[in-house]
Amino acid sequence: MTPETPADLIRQELELIDQGVAMQTQGLQLLLAEMHALAAMLPVAPAIEEKTEEEVEEGFDNLPI
Numbered sequence: 001m002t003p004e005t006p007a008d009l010i011r012q013e014l015e016l017i018d019q020g021v022a023m024q025t026q027g028l029q030l031l032l033a034e035m036h037a038l039a040a041m042l043p044v045a046p047a048i049e050e051k052t053e054e055e056v057e058e059g060f061d062n063l064p065i
């Protein structure tokens with residue numbers, strides 16, 4: 001068996017990096033597909049209406065300190 005040259009080691013490392021990037025890409029594509037599927041299931045949010053400051057404050061739980 002002949003010893004590996006530095007060029008061979010660099011080629012092997014490059015192949016490993018390419019494989020790692022390909023695996024990450026597959027994972028991100030799967031995540032994107034799941035996000036699209038979930039977005040299709042969620043109801044469309046109603047349009048935000050203009051509210052007065054008092055109406056906005058009513059929506060918060062104001063606990064005394």
